[in-house]
Amino acid sequence: MTNAQQTSPSPFAFLRRGPVALILTVVYIAVVTFFLLQNPRALLWRLLFMASVIFIFSLPNGQRTKLTLAGVLLFLLVPLVGSGNPFLLEIGFQVCVFAALALGLNIVVGFAGLLDLGYVAFYAVGAYSWAIFGSQQLWHLHEVAGTAATQTGFPLNGNLFWLFVFGGIGLAAIAGIMLGLPVLRLRGDYLAIVTLGFGEVIRVLANNLDKPINLTNGPQGITPVQRPPLPEFFLNGPISHLLSGLVGREVTRGDMYSLFFYFLAVVVLIIVIIVARRLEDSKLGRAWTAVREDEVAAIAMGIPLTRTKLTAFATGAAFAGAMGVIYAANRTFVSPETFSLLQSITILVMVILGGLGSIPGVVLGASLVVLLNIDFLQTLSLELSRLRQGAGVIPLIGLPWAQLPSQLDPARYQKLVFGIILILMMIFRPAGILPSKRRSMELKEHGDGDAGPVLDLDESAPLADAAA
Structure with missing residues (x-):
């Protein structure tokens, strides 16, 4: 393989450039904020909104640009969406x-x-x-x-x-x-x-x-x-x-x-x-x-x-x-x-x-630990309780949701989830x-x-x- 083949740029390399990455991040934050304002109790949009911090941190732009976006997110957008869901x-x-x-x-x-x-x-x-x-x-x-x-x-x-x-x-x-x-x-x-x-x-x-x-x-x-x-x-x-x-x-x-x-x-x-x-x-x-x-x-x-x-x-x-x-x-x-x-x-x-x-x-x-603790697992538990009160059945199993034992409530297994996460982290990403x-x-x-x-x-x- 020649050096030219080894160093050939990826067709998506332009997405990682400063101006393009900045525009995509701003558009992403605006879209997610809009849908979260429409449905402030949706877990998916909450998670996508919180992922905005990771995208801002990963930008190839300068420190001042990142801090500006983070300030807008923390001091303007979070209180804005928090008005619909405290x-x-x-x-x-x-x-x-x-x-x-x-x-x-x-x-x-x-x-x-x-x-x-x-x-x-x-x-x-x-x-x-x-x-x-x-x-x-x-x-x-x-x-x-x-x-x-x-x-x-x-x-x-x-x-x-x-x-x-x-x-x-x-x-x-x-x-x-x-x-x-x-x-x-x-x-x-x-x-x-x-x-x-x-x-x-x-x-x-x-x-x-x-x-x-x-x-x-x-x-x-x-x-x-x-x-x-x-x-x-x-x-x-x-x-x-x-x-x-x-x-x-x-x-x-x-x-x-x-x-x-x-x-x-x-x-x-x-x-x-x-x-x-x-x-x-x-x-x-x-x-x-x-x-x-x-x-x-x-x-x-x-x-x-x-x-x-x-x-x-x-x-x-x-x-x-x-x-x-x-x-x-x-x-x-x-x-x-x-x-x-x-x-x-x-x-x-x-x-x-x-x-x-x-x-x-x-x-x-x-x-991540706080979100997993007080949001993700708790939301799954509430959703499971709602399904138990209905007349539906579990897909692929055919067992009615009402017969699902309460011992399987996700909120009861916080320590188990933490333990599994730590084991996986020590195996695949110990640092x-x-x-x-x-x-x-x-x-x-x-x-x-x-x-x-x-x-x-x-x-x-x-x-x-x-x-x-």
């Missing part, structure tokens, strides 16, 4: 929350190589920091002090929520340092066991600190948790008037809060992505990479191991603390069951599914859906039969830069 705003909120949590865990596991199975504890610290002080729970402390217990309303002003967002970051970072100090000498399985225990300690404390002083209200949880006052332009500005025209009725305060928390979660996620990206390329990020690759070599190059590990724990925990405060205000209810070991495992699944150390991969992994370049190179070198990754000049750069 569930879409809920999906968007949860995707942003768990993406930020996964990015925080990615710093600990993906950047620094420290396996943390108790990461949800920092999420709980942030949530309970606002739940205790932003609810009527403080009146219970007055009861212990002997003061009047007939107080009503909230003891603190709702505007303090913004202060507690930063307070949650600080408290969670302190908790991360407290976790990091005892485990500095541990690695691998031992580190995982200790962090798992830390997460359980926080959950058990939240479950039992209802006596002798009722601080967390025990297993009953804390409710209602105060929400911050809505900005004036949300209540009486053009946003509320536009939303009223779209839904054909006067919007409620709950509708505006759904939109408000969605925008807040998106803004916080963008900040988290920027911070994570800057940390990845910084001197500290290269130090984390050096520690992950070889602690002995990192120490030999002059990297302060204690400070580097503690910074990784504190930084990852800070992201979870901020999202914990936002979660408590959005749900107006906090209970210990929310912060179980399963939540930590789920966040770790998001990181592994997307790609360890890959920021866009982790965001994609979090999005994740969107792996980092370094992780892909390491797995490729191991697959070629080498004893381990070769430390060339490029790979030794993190060691040299971190020690500089």
